[in-house]
Amino acid sequence: MLAEAEMIIEPSPAAYDDILLTTEQVANRYQQEPGTLNNARARGEGLPWVKTATGTIRYKLSDVLASETAGNRGFSWARLTKALEGYKGLTEGESAKLVAYLRTAMKE
Secondary structure, eight states: OOOGGGOOOOOOGGGGGGOEEOHHHHHHHTTOOHHHHHHHHHTTOSSOOEEOTTSOEEEEHHHHHHHHHHTSTTOOHHHHHHHHHTOTTOOHHHHHHHHHHHHHHTTO
């Protein structure tokens, strides 16, 4: 039997929300430059993020893992729809048609 100090403890999925990653850690994980994540965040795209009390940007491990599991690195239809809502020159109907077209084209 392993001594308590020798046991490997895996965090539970619920604990993943408590693990915050820096922009640099996520960029390294995806083999990207941190600026790529910063640019996506500025456009309202990419992974969900949180701002800490000190003003630093962090990514929840649970969001990173969920994105990887879905194979989208932060993309979601809800986020696309929200981004299109604020796009100037695109009506709500046109936005809905665009999302419907993309879903069909991507077989979703």
